[in-house]
Amino acid sequence: MDDLRKRFGQLLAVHRRRAGLTQSQLAEAADISVDMVTKIETGTSGARFPVIEKLARALNADPAEFFTPDLPTKGRDNPALMEMKVMLSGLDEKDLLWVKSIIDAALNQKK
Template identity: 35%
Template sequence: MLLKVISSLQMCMTPRELAEQTSKNFPQRLKAVRTSSGLTQDQLAEAAECSTVALSKFESGVNRPSFENLISLAAALNMSVDGLLGTTSGTPDENPKKAAALAKLDSAIKDLSVDWIDAITEIAKKAK
């Protein structure tokens, strides 16, 4: 929800530009999401049922994950594939660390009441 609002404010890209930007940002984004979740490479690799070597190569940009690994990584991180890729609403998030924090916040507020979400929104507006 929060990510959709933020993403709708970003500039639109062609499908090819979106794919290129997402691919370029993925290694840093994966590492940022993993570290913000408090996981080591070993822990995430075990949870996603992939090797630590493979995960290391995904984070360094040496290799790209298969669809199966991408889905496993997202599930292990308790987020959508779209969220892991940083392409919510079809636009990439430019700052991987900020995107990871926003994804974590978005996940945390899903079970809150509307009143709490409104209160958090007001706090965010004041923090600008």
Template identity: 40%
Template sequence: MADQLKERFRKLLVLHRKRCGMTQPALEEKSKVGKEMISRIERGVSEPSFETIEKLANALGIDFAELFTTEIPRSSLRSPEIAEITVRVAGLNKKDLPVLHSFLDTLAGREK
């Protein structure tokens, strides 16, 4: 269980950092967590303290819980646009989901 949680945290940290368009040095500057420490966390070599997790989450503009779960944060669901998209996706036929997934991958790649 602990290993799964560490791996999820590591992957989500990288995902959120890239989603924000940040490099490790940019996250270092904004979070005041050393670049080497960020690198070690992202590679799964080091485990961050609660204080470090809080600094990273604040620098990324997210709730710290978003570094442990892939669930959509409740705060995001308060957005009418996100709520509408969620309802529409939930109503899709299962065979349409790969098309949506491909579209989202393309869109995410374009934002980098």
């Protein structure tokens, strides 16, 4: 559990720095104490789900990104891509393959 806390804290710090925020600014944006941010980032304290959600909102990040560095973040903030994901999420496998074939054909024509 200590390893998970440390990894979580390190990834939180990476996201905070990437956002150009100090610990104090993140604490204010997430409505938690600076002491709590420090403890979480150093791995001396864990964070409960409500705090994780506040931190994710403050950093405009998916909470899962605090647990692993392997999640893709490119395109996450692209409204058109998000809208397409929502539209496609209700399709079954057969329909998804059909849509994929159309997209493949459209992209091949663009080349």
